[in-house]
Amino acid sequence: MNEKIRSLTKKHEEKMLGLRRRIHKLPELSGEERETAALVATVLEEHGIEVRTGVGGYGVVGVLRGSVEGPCVALRADMDALPMEEKTGLPWASELKGVMHACGHDAHTAMLLGAMCVLSEMKSELAGTVKCIFQPAEEANPVGGAPAMIQQGALKTPDVEAIFGMHVWPSLVTGTLGTRSGALMGASDRLFLTVRGKGAHGSEPENGVDAISIAAQILTALQTIVSRNVSPLDAAVVSIGTIKGGNRYNVIADEVVLEGTVRTINPETQEKMPGRIEAIVRGIARGMGGDCDMEYVKGYPPLMNDPELAKTAFSVLKKVVGEEKIVHVEKPALGGEDFAFFSREIPALFLWLGCRPEGVPKEEMPPLHNNRFLPDEKALSLGVETLVSCALEYLEGRKGA
Ligand SMILES: [Zn+2]
Ligand SMILES: [Zn+2]
Structure with a gap:
Protein backbone atom coordinates (compact mmCIF):
# COMPACT_ATOMS: atom_id res chain seq x y z
CA MET A 1 0.00 0.00 0.00
CA ALA A 187 -5.13 30.03 22.39
CA SER A 188 -4.37 33.48 21.08
CA ASP A 189 -6.36 36.40 22.54
CA ARG A 190 -6.02 40.16 22.08
CA LEU A 191 -5.92 42.79 24.75
CA PHE A 192 -6.63 46.53 24.47
CA LEU A 193 -6.16 48.78 27.50
CA THR A 194 -6.98 52.47 27.70
CA VAL A 195 -5.55 54.17 30.77
CA ARG A 196 -7.27 57.42 31.66
CA GLY A 197 -5.67 60.11 33.80
CA LYS A 198 -5.93 63.86 33.85
CA GLY A 199 -3.68 66.25 31.95
CA ALA A 200 -1.66 68.93 33.73
CA HIS A 201 1.55 70.83 33.23
CA GLY A 202 4.64 68.74 33.87
CA SER A 203 5.76 71.14 36.55
CA GLU A 204 2.51 70.68 38.50
CA PRO A 205 1.90 66.92 38.73
CA GLU A 206 -0.27 67.44 41.79
CA ASN A 207 -2.94 68.93 39.55
CA GLY A 208 -3.14 65.96 37.21
CA VAL A 209 -3.29 62.17 37.12
CA ASP A 210 -0.34 60.78 35.18
CA ALA A 211 -1.57 58.13 32.76
CA ILE A 212 2.02 57.23 31.85
CA SER A 213 2.95 56.45 35.48
CA ILE A 214 -0.19 54.32 35.77
CA ALA A 215 0.68 52.47 32.55
CA ALA A 216 4.18 51.78 33.85
CA GLN A 217 2.77 50.15 37.00
CA ILE A 218 0.26 48.18 34.94
CA LEU A 219 2.99 46.87 32.62
CA THR A 220 4.97 45.45 35.51
CA ALA A 221 2.00 44.12 37.45
CA LEU A 222 0.57 42.28 34.42
CA GLN A 223 3.60 39.99 34.50
CA THR A 224 2.59 38.73 37.92
CA ILE A 225 -0.46 37.02 36.37
CA VAL A 226 1.70 34.41 34.68
CA SER A 227 4.11 34.06 37.61
CA ARG A 228 1.51 34.14 40.44
CA ASN A 229 -1.89 33.10 39.03
CA VAL A 230 -0.93 30.37 36.56
CA SER A 231 0.44 27.05 37.74
CA PRO A 232 4.15 26.57 37.02
CA LEU A 233 3.15 23.32 35.30
CA ASP A 234 0.77 25.16 32.98
CA ALA A 235 1.86 27.79 30.45
CA ALA A 236 0.72 31.29 29.52
CA VAL A 237 2.10 34.52 28.11
CA VAL A 238 0.93 38.10 28.52
CA SER A 239 2.83 40.36 26.12
CA ILE A 240 2.22 44.06 25.58
CA GLY A 241 3.36 44.93 22.07
CA THR A 242 2.47 48.61 21.74
CA ILE A 243 2.16 51.52 24.11
CA LYS A 244 1.05 54.94 22.98
CA GLY A 245 0.53 58.04 25.06
CA GLY A 246 1.47 61.63 25.64
CA ASN A 247 1.80 64.56 23.27
CA ARG A 248 4.51 66.75 24.69
CA TYR A 249 7.61 66.37 26.84
CA ASN A 250 6.43 68.76 29.57
CA VAL A 251 2.78 67.80 29.80
CA ILE A 252 1.36 65.07 32.03
CA ALA A 253 -0.37 62.61 29.67
CA ASP A 254 -4.09 62.12 30.17
CA GLU A 255 -4.36 58.87 28.17
CA VAL A 256 -2.23 55.85 27.31
CA VAL A 257 -3.33 53.02 25.05
CA LEU A 258 -1.67 49.61 25.36
CA GLU A 259 -2.20 46.61 23.10
CA GLY A 260 -1.08 43.10 23.69
CA THR A 261 -1.64 39.42 23.25
CA VAL A 262 -2.51 36.68 25.73
CA ARG A 263 -1.57 33.07 24.94
CA THR A 264 -2.65 30.00 26.87
CA ILE A 265 -2.80 26.27 26.26
CA ASN A 266 -5.30 25.24 28.90
CA PRO A 267 -8.93 26.20 28.17
CA GLU A 268 -9.55 26.87 31.89
CA THR A 269 -6.55 29.19 32.06
CA GLN A 270 -7.83 31.01 29.00
CA GLU A 271 -11.17 31.53 30.80
CA LYS A 272 -9.45 32.95 33.85
CA MET A 273 -7.26 35.52 32.08
CA PRO A 274 -9.69 38.39 31.33
CA GLY A 275 -10.90 38.53 34.94
CA ARG A 276 -7.37 38.59 36.37
CA ILE A 277 -6.19 41.24 33.93
CA GLU A 278 -9.17 43.48 34.54
CA ALA A 279 -8.81 43.27 38.33
CA ILE A 280 -5.15 44.31 38.11
CA VAL A 281 -5.46 47.13 35.58
CA ARG A 282 -8.53 48.66 37.20
CA GLY A 283 -7.18 48.25 40.71
CA ILE A 284 -3.93 49.98 39.88
CA ALA A 285 -5.47 52.75 37.78
CA ARG A 286 -8.13 53.57 40.38
CA GLY A 287 -5.65 53.35 43.23
CA MET A 288 -3.62 56.03 41.48
CA GLY A 289 -6.60 58.29 40.85
CA GLY A 290 -7.32 57.35 37.26
CA ASP A 291 -9.13 54.51 35.52
CA CYS A 292 -8.53 51.87 32.89
CA ASP A 293 -10.90 50.36 30.32
CA MET A 294 -10.20 46.90 29.04
CA GLU A 295 -11.31 45.24 25.83
CA TYR A 296 -10.49 41.56 25.70
CA VAL A 297 -11.03 39.82 22.37
CA LYS A 298 -11.03 36.07 22.57
CA GLY A 299 -9.22 34.59 19.61
CA TYR A 300 -8.72 31.02 18.53
CA PRO A 301 -9.16 28.40 21.23
ZN1 LIG B 1 -0.07 32.25 9.86
ZN1 LIG C 1 -0.60 29.26 8.94
Missing part, protein backbone atom coordinates in the same frame (compact mmCIF):
# COMPACT_ATOMS: atom_id res chain seq x y z
CA ASN A 2 2.77 2.45 0.92
CA GLU A 3 4.49 1.75 -2.36
CA LYS A 4 1.32 2.53 -4.25
CA ILE A 5 0.81 5.80 -2.35
CA ARG A 6 4.42 6.77 -2.99
CA SER A 7 4.30 6.09 -6.72
CA LEU A 8 0.96 7.89 -7.14
CA THR A 9 2.36 10.84 -5.19
CA LYS A 10 5.35 10.87 -7.52
CA LYS A 11 2.99 10.78 -10.49
CA HIS A 12 1.16 13.89 -9.29
CA GLU A 13 4.20 15.68 -7.86
CA GLU A 14 4.97 17.97 -10.75
CA LYS A 15 1.38 19.13 -11.04
CA MET A 16 1.17 19.67 -7.29
CA LEU A 17 4.36 21.77 -7.22
CA GLY A 18 3.11 23.74 -10.22
CA LEU A 19 -0.14 24.49 -8.42
CA ARG A 20 1.79 25.62 -5.37
CA ARG A 21 3.87 28.10 -7.41
CA ARG A 22 0.80 29.34 -9.21
CA ILE A 23 -1.00 30.00 -5.92
CA HIS A 24 2.14 31.56 -4.46
CA LYS A 25 2.32 34.03 -7.34
CA LEU A 26 -1.24 35.23 -6.84
CA PRO A 27 -1.80 35.34 -3.09
CA GLU A 28 -5.16 36.45 -1.72
CA LEU A 29 -5.86 37.97 1.67
CA SER A 30 -8.19 36.45 4.27
CA GLY A 31 -11.77 36.51 3.07
CA GLU A 32 -10.74 37.35 -0.52
CA GLU A 33 -9.67 33.89 -1.73
CA ARG A 34 -11.87 33.99 -4.84
CA GLU A 35 -9.29 32.87 -7.45
CA THR A 36 -7.63 30.31 -5.19
CA ALA A 37 -11.00 28.76 -4.35
CA ALA A 38 -11.95 28.66 -8.04
CA LEU A 39 -8.67 26.91 -8.88
CA VAL A 40 -9.22 24.39 -6.07
CA ALA A 41 -12.74 23.62 -7.30
CA THR A 42 -11.53 23.15 -10.89
CA VAL A 43 -8.75 20.72 -9.94
CA LEU A 44 -11.10 18.69 -7.72
CA GLU A 45 -13.76 18.50 -10.43
CA GLU A 46 -11.18 17.33 -12.94
CA HIS A 47 -10.56 14.37 -10.67
CA GLY A 48 -14.20 13.40 -10.35
CA ILE A 49 -14.62 14.77 -6.84
CA GLU A 50 -18.02 16.23 -5.84
CA VAL A 51 -17.50 19.89 -5.04
CA ARG A 52 -19.40 22.42 -2.95
CA THR A 53 -18.19 26.02 -3.16
CA GLY A 54 -19.08 29.11 -1.18
CA VAL A 55 -19.17 27.26 2.12
CA GLY A 56 -18.58 29.97 4.73
CA GLY A 57 -17.26 32.60 2.31
CA TYR A 58 -14.80 31.17 -0.20
CA GLY A 59 -14.59 27.78 1.50
CA VAL A 60 -14.56 24.72 -0.75
CA VAL A 61 -15.61 21.21 0.29
CA GLY A 62 -14.88 18.15 -1.83
CA VAL A 63 -16.29 14.67 -1.30
CA LEU A 64 -14.65 11.52 -2.60
CA ARG A 65 -16.63 8.34 -2.03
CA GLY A 66 -14.79 5.05 -1.91
CA SER A 67 -16.10 1.89 -3.53
CA VAL A 68 -16.80 0.37 -0.11
CA GLU A 69 -19.32 1.88 2.33
CA GLY A 70 -17.78 3.32 5.46
CA PRO A 71 -17.34 6.38 7.66
CA CYS A 72 -16.15 9.80 6.52
CA VAL A 73 -12.78 11.30 7.39
CA ALA A 74 -11.73 14.86 6.49
CA LEU A 75 -8.49 16.53 5.47
CA ARG A 76 -8.19 20.29 5.83
CA ALA A 77 -6.02 23.02 4.28
CA ASP A 78 -6.10 26.81 4.52
CA MET A 79 -5.84 29.15 1.51
CA ASP A 80 -5.20 32.74 2.62
CA ALA A 81 -2.08 34.93 2.47
CA LEU A 82 -0.75 37.81 4.56
CA PRO A 83 -0.55 41.57 4.07
CA MET A 84 3.21 41.88 3.60
CA GLU A 85 5.75 42.59 0.87
CA GLU A 86 7.55 39.47 -0.35
CA LYS A 87 11.37 39.57 -0.20
CA THR A 88 12.27 36.03 -1.27
CA GLY A 89 13.51 37.14 -4.71
CA LEU A 90 11.95 34.06 -6.32
CA PRO A 91 11.16 34.05 -10.04
CA TRP A 92 7.63 33.06 -9.00
CA ALA A 93 7.35 35.50 -6.11
CA SER A 94 4.08 37.29 -5.41
CA GLU A 95 2.93 39.50 -8.26
CA LEU A 96 0.74 41.50 -5.93
CA LYS A 97 2.19 44.35 -3.98
CA GLY A 98 1.91 43.96 -0.24
CA VAL A 99 0.40 40.45 -0.28
CA MET A 100 2.41 37.30 0.31
CA HIS A 101 2.02 33.65 1.17
CA ALA A 102 4.27 33.97 4.22
CA CYS A 103 2.57 31.26 6.27
CA GLY A 104 2.82 28.44 3.72
CA HIS A 105 -0.91 28.20 3.03
CA ASP A 106 -0.04 27.99 -0.69
CA ALA A 107 1.82 24.78 0.12
CA HIS A 108 -1.06 23.51 2.30
CA THR A 109 -3.59 24.04 -0.50
CA ALA A 110 -1.36 22.39 -3.12
CA MET A 111 -0.57 19.41 -0.86
CA LEU A 112 -4.23 18.75 -0.15
CA LEU A 113 -5.03 18.98 -3.86
CA GLY A 114 -2.17 16.52 -4.47
CA ALA A 115 -3.55 14.20 -1.79
CA MET A 116 -7.03 14.28 -3.34
CA CYS A 117 -5.57 13.49 -6.79
CA VAL A 118 -3.81 10.46 -5.29
CA LEU A 119 -6.90 9.34 -3.38
CA SER A 120 -9.09 9.70 -6.46
CA GLU A 121 -6.98 6.95 -8.01
CA MET A 122 -7.37 4.74 -4.94
CA LYS A 123 -11.17 4.64 -4.75
CA SER A 124 -11.22 0.86 -4.75
CA GLU A 125 -9.07 0.82 -1.60
CA LEU A 126 -11.15 3.44 0.20
CA ALA A 127 -13.29 1.93 2.94
CA GLY A 128 -15.46 5.00 3.26
CA THR A 129 -15.45 8.65 2.25
CA VAL A 130 -12.73 11.29 2.26
CA LYS A 131 -13.83 14.89 2.49
CA CYS A 132 -11.42 17.73 1.77
CA ILE A 133 -11.99 21.08 3.40
CA PHE A 134 -10.27 24.15 1.93
CA GLN A 135 -10.86 27.00 4.30
CA PRO A 136 -10.53 30.75 3.88
CA ALA A 137 -9.44 33.34 6.43
CA GLU A 138 -7.19 31.29 8.71
CA GLU A 139 -5.21 34.44 9.46
CA ALA A 140 -8.29 36.47 10.37
CA ASN A 141 -7.97 36.10 14.13
CA PRO A 142 -10.22 36.24 16.16
CA VAL A 143 -13.04 35.37 13.73
CA GLY A 144 -11.17 32.92 11.48
CA GLY A 145 -12.64 30.98 8.57
CA ALA A 146 -13.39 27.63 10.19
CA PRO A 147 -16.40 28.69 12.31
CA ALA A 148 -18.40 29.88 9.28
CA MET A 149 -17.59 26.68 7.37
CA ILE A 150 -18.64 24.55 10.34
CA GLN A 151 -21.84 26.57 10.67
CA GLN A 152 -22.62 26.06 6.99
CA GLY A 153 -22.32 22.31 7.29
CA ALA A 154 -18.75 21.54 6.22
CA LEU A 155 -18.67 18.69 8.73
CA LYS A 156 -22.16 17.38 7.78
CA THR A 157 -23.66 15.25 4.96
CA PRO A 158 -21.77 13.04 5.10
CA ASP A 159 -20.94 13.54 8.77
CA VAL A 160 -17.23 13.74 9.38
CA GLU A 161 -15.92 11.46 12.15
CA ALA A 162 -12.36 12.72 12.35
CA ILE A 163 -10.24 15.43 10.74
CA PHE A 164 -6.53 15.83 9.96
CA GLY A 165 -4.64 19.04 9.18
CA MET A 166 -1.04 20.00 8.57
CA HIS A 167 1.24 23.06 8.72
CA VAL A 168 4.67 23.54 7.20
CA TRP A 169 7.02 24.03 10.14
CA PRO A 170 10.28 25.91 9.55
CA SER A 171 12.09 24.88 12.73
CA LEU A 172 11.87 21.19 11.71
CA VAL A 173 14.18 19.90 9.02
CA THR A 174 12.79 18.54 5.73
CA GLY A 175 12.04 14.84 5.95
CA THR A 176 10.70 15.01 9.50
CA LEU A 177 7.17 15.40 10.82
CA GLY A 178 5.99 16.11 14.32
CA THR A 179 2.91 16.14 16.49
CA ARG A 180 1.74 15.35 20.01
CA SER A 181 -1.33 14.14 21.83
CA GLY A 182 -3.29 16.92 23.60
CA ALA A 183 -2.62 20.63 23.15
CA LEU A 184 -0.43 21.37 20.11
CA MET A 185 -1.12 25.08 19.61
CA GLY A 186 -2.20 27.68 22.11
CA PRO A 302 -6.34 25.94 22.04
CA LEU A 303 -5.83 23.28 19.36
CA MET A 304 -6.34 19.92 21.04
CA ASN A 305 -5.08 16.80 19.33
CA ASP A 306 -7.21 13.72 20.00
CA PRO A 307 -5.18 10.98 21.76
CA GLU A 308 -6.61 8.15 19.59
CA LEU A 309 -5.91 10.03 16.37
CA ALA A 310 -2.42 10.82 17.64
CA LYS A 311 -1.84 7.04 17.80
CA THR A 312 -3.08 6.73 14.21
CA ALA A 313 -0.80 9.59 13.13
CA PHE A 314 2.29 8.13 14.80
CA SER A 315 1.65 4.76 13.19
CA VAL A 316 1.30 6.51 9.80
CA LEU A 317 4.50 8.50 10.32
CA LYS A 318 6.39 5.34 11.21
CA LYS A 319 5.47 3.95 7.80
CA VAL A 320 5.94 7.17 5.82
CA VAL A 321 9.15 8.62 7.28
CA GLY A 322 10.36 5.97 9.73
CA GLU A 323 10.73 6.15 13.50
CA GLU A 324 13.94 8.20 13.47
CA LYS A 325 12.34 11.03 11.50
CA ILE A 326 9.35 11.42 13.79
CA VAL A 327 9.45 14.45 16.05
CA HIS A 328 7.63 13.82 19.32
CA VAL A 329 6.68 17.41 20.11
CA GLU A 330 7.17 18.02 23.82
CA LYS A 331 5.77 21.50 24.28
CA PRO A 332 2.87 23.07 22.40
CA ALA A 333 3.53 26.23 20.40
CA LEU A 334 1.72 29.32 21.63
CA GLY A 335 0.77 30.56 18.17
CA GLY A 336 -2.95 30.45 17.43
CA GLU A 337 -4.34 28.20 14.66
CA ASP A 338 -7.87 28.26 13.30
CA PHE A 339 -7.89 24.45 12.94
CA ALA A 340 -8.59 24.56 16.69
CA PHE A 341 -12.27 25.23 15.91
CA PHE A 342 -12.53 21.86 14.17
CA SER A 343 -10.83 20.22 17.16
CA ARG A 344 -13.66 21.50 19.36
CA GLU A 345 -16.29 19.79 17.18
CA ILE A 346 -14.86 16.35 16.40
CA PRO A 347 -11.67 14.34 17.08
CA ALA A 348 -8.89 16.22 15.27
CA LEU A 349 -5.19 15.89 14.65
CA PHE A 350 -2.76 18.52 13.45
CA LEU A 351 0.76 17.78 12.19
CA TRP A 352 3.86 19.88 11.67
CA LEU A 353 5.70 19.17 8.42
CA GLY A 354 9.44 19.89 8.54
CA CYS A 355 10.37 22.32 5.74
CA ARG A 356 13.81 23.67 6.70
CA PRO A 357 16.20 22.65 3.91
CA GLU A 358 18.94 20.31 5.02
CA GLY A 359 22.12 22.25 5.82
CA VAL A 360 20.27 25.45 6.75
CA PRO A 361 20.78 26.14 10.47
CA LYS A 362 17.66 26.86 12.54
CA GLU A 363 18.70 30.46 13.23
CA GLU A 364 19.02 31.17 9.51
CA MET A 365 15.63 29.79 8.51
CA PRO A 366 13.12 32.66 8.24
CA PRO A 367 10.15 31.91 10.50
CA LEU A 368 6.45 31.88 9.55
CA HIS A 369 5.03 35.35 8.82
CA ASN A 370 8.46 36.58 7.70
CA ASN A 371 8.74 38.20 4.25
CA ARG A 372 11.57 35.79 3.37
CA PHE A 373 9.76 32.66 4.53
CA LEU A 374 10.24 29.90 2.01
CA PRO A 375 9.37 26.28 2.84
CA ASP A 376 11.52 23.61 1.17
CA GLU A 377 9.64 22.29 -1.87
CA LYS A 378 11.18 18.88 -1.28
CA ALA A 379 9.04 18.51 1.84
CA LEU A 380 5.73 18.76 0.03
CA SER A 381 5.53 15.26 -1.43
CA LEU A 382 6.03 13.88 2.05
CA GLY A 383 3.13 16.06 3.15
CA VAL A 384 0.94 14.58 0.41
CA GLU A 385 1.90 11.01 1.32
CA THR A 386 1.18 11.69 4.98
CA LEU A 387 -2.25 13.20 4.33
CA VAL A 388 -3.22 10.31 2.06
CA SER A 389 -1.94 7.75 4.55
CA CYS A 390 -3.75 9.37 7.48
CA ALA A 391 -7.07 9.18 5.64
CA LEU A 392 -6.53 5.58 4.51
CA GLU A 393 -5.22 4.38 7.87
CA TYR A 394 -8.14 5.99 9.70
CA LEU A 395 -10.74 4.36 7.44
CA GLU A 396 -8.90 1.04 7.59
CA GLY A 397 -8.92 1.15 11.40
CA ARG A 398 -12.69 1.78 11.44
CA LYS A 399 -13.43 -1.28 9.30
CA GLY A 400 -15.80 -3.57 11.10
CA ALA A 401 -15.77 -1.31 14.15
